[in-house]
Amino acid sequence: MSTAKKEYKKVTTKSLVEMKKHGEKISMLTAYDYTMAKIVDGAGIDVILVGDSASNVMAGHETTLPITLDQMIYHASSVIRAVDRALVVVDLPFGSYQSDPKEALRSAIRIMKESGGHAVKLEGGKEIKESIKRILNAGIPVMGHLGLTPQSIYKFGTYTVRAKEEEEAKKLISDAKMLEKLGCFALVLEKIPANLAQKVAESISIPVIGIGAGNGVDGQVLVLHDMIGMTHEFNPRFLRRYMNLYEDMTNAISQYVSDVKDISFPNESEQY
Numbered sequence: 001m002s003t004a005k006k007e008y009k010k011v012t013t014k015s016l017v018e019m020k021k022h023g024e025k026i027s028m029l030t031a032y033d034y035t036m037a038k039i040v041d042g043a044g045i046d047v048i049l050v051g052d053s054a055s056n057v058m059a060g061h062e063t064t065l066p067i068t069l070d071q072m073i074y075h076a077s078s079v080i081r082a083v084d085r086a087l088v089v090v091d092l093p094f095g096s097y098q099s100d101p102k103e104a105l106r107s108a109i110r111i112m113k114e115s116g117g118h119a120v121k122l123e124g125g126k127e128i129k130e131s132i133k134r135i136l137n138a139g140i141p142v143m144g145h146l147g148l149t150p151q152s153i154y155k156f157g158t159y160t161v162r163a164k165e166e167e168e169a170k171k172l173i174s175d176a177k178m179l180e181k182l183g184c185f186a187l188v189l190e191k192i193p194a195n196l197a198q199k200v201a202e203s204i205s206i207p208v209i210g211i212g213a214g215n216g217v218d219g220q221v222l223v224l225h226d227m228i229g230m231t232h233e234f235n236p237r238f239l240r241r242y243m244n245l246y247e248d249m250t251n252a253i254s255q256y257v258s259d260v261k262d263i264s265f266p267n268e269s270e271q272y
Contacts, residue, residue: 011046011087013119013141013185019046019218020207026219028209029227032058032075036224037082045086047209049221050076050117052091052151057225064150065094069107076115089143090117094151097122097131104131108140121188123149125175129182136183144179146172147213148191161212163192173200180204188221189213191238212238 005024008015019026028047031037032054040048054075055067069092076090090111097104108120119141122128135142147162163169172192179187186207189197194214201208201217210217222239225231229244259265 008046008085010085013087016046016087016186016207016219017205020205026207026209028219028221029224030054030221031079031082031224034078034082037079040224041083041086046219047221048079048083048086048088049121050079050088050090050115051223052093053223055093057223057231067093069093069096069110073111073115076111076117080116087119088117089119089121090115091121097135098124098128101130101134104128105134105138108135109138112140119143119185121145123151125171126178129178132179132182132184142182142184144176144184144187145190146175146179146187146192147189147197150190161191161193163196169193169196172196173203176200176204176208180206189217191236212236 006018006022016026026046027044028049029040029045030049030051030053031040032050037048050072052064052067052072054071055061055064058075059067059071061067072090072093076088080088092104092107092111096107104122111117111120120135121143122132122135123145125144125146132142132144163172172189173196176187176189184206186209187200187204188209188211189200190210191212194216197208197210197213198216207218209219209221211221223231226234226239227242229241229246230249232244232246256265
């Protein structure tokens, strides 16, 4: 059961560990630009993820794979300029860390130096152990990501729930414990059975943030554009839409077009 919330003027990696220890759930959303990040941070979010989901919602790609390191740095820089309180975590994009630990470190250093981000997130377990170690040894905080890892979508072939079978579930638990032992400060679990996610959260001391992983974890993350209803074709079970901005914005823009066409905008009070 949650206890009284401690007020954090600035959320850090240490703050998240304290939140887990005291039973306070962690709130996390994506953001990719200054204006949205300013609103999200001002609303009291704990963690902002500059996700490689920008590839989908900002650039219109089918997967997260096409986004580049330079583009991630651009988005992260925009977010950092807006944020006063939240911890800002930046995704390392596909191809920037998987095959070469030295390349992984160079990528992480570029994000930290050029964007001002507070931490990086990497997808995978023991396969990328050496890359994670190299980044952590440089003093850069790392958030892990297990379960459905979208950068590996062509390997999986589907966005279906992961770790339903015993063998994959055992590997996920083993990878989670390994990430904790290496020194990761937190872990995202995406689209796995809720009972497995809870088991992982209870077996490690670092915070576990879920997306499609039930409520037995230490916090939740959603893609902002999905949560506020700017996107409307993506409807997974785990998504709760708190607004319907797609409809509201469409109606507003349609009204603007109409007002311009019939010369009701601008009126006398809206001109000099």
